[in-house]
């Protein structure tokens with residue numbers, strides 16, 4: 001469970017300091033699907049970085065599964081990410097001249113998982129997002145946008161995270177491809193019980209979540225429960 005209490009985040013110091021998050025409090029239950037919306041510069045990515053243990057807040061407390069994450073060292077944050085969290089970014093962040101399989105295996109290389117198991121887990125993750133086996137040995141820059149995003153999701157899944165964070169995962173995709181990617185997230189949430197938080201600009205995408213959290217000027221402006229069936 002995610003519990004943010006009075007979280008603020010400032011960038012810079014003194015005159016030039018900018019408060020990107022201002023006294024944000026909210027909770028996400030295990031197995032929830034939450035969408036975050038808000039204008040550009042409102043603090044969405046900053047919030048996601050804190051939830052994802054990529055950064056710590058300037059003040060306030062963040063508790064993840066009962067553990068106070070806001071005071072951890074960089075090494076401890078890295079452990080939290082490795083054990084609990086999968087990230088999907090809009091810019092995909094795949095290595096271009098590297099095969100699909102290798103891209104998905106990479107997080108496990110850093111984790112020290114041995115070759116055979118690495119391979120098996122990467123294949124399983126790729127199949128679970130519906131990528132055809134014929135693409136596994138292709139270089140990631142030989143794929144379509146939708147295929148690349150599926151590889152990015154597979155890579156986020158390879159450490160079997162309970163929490164998946166996605167920053168505009170459908171932002172660069174056409175409508176049809178975006179729907180397929182969204183269906184993948186829905187399945188990971190509904191069938192596998194994973195907690196999902198996505199940032200999106202598209203109301204249609206957000207309607208697939210249980211709740212929509214609207215951020216404005218670094219604050220939660222509104223929380224809306226959707227009518228998802």
Ligand SMILES: Nc1ncnc2c1ncn2[C@@H]1O[C@H](COP(=O)(O)OP(=O)(O)O)[C@@H](O)[C@H]1O
Pocket residue numbers: 011012018020038039040041042043044045046047
């Ligand atoms: N590393 C940083 N250093 C300084 N300012 C930053 C940094 N990251 C974000 N900001 C500022 O914080 C505000 C919120 O940014 P961000 O969370 O990326 O917004 P969003 O994702 O909603 O577009 C913006 O004004 C942005 O310029």
Ligand SMILES: [Mg+2]
Pocket residue numbers: 044045046167
């Ligand atoms: Mg952003």
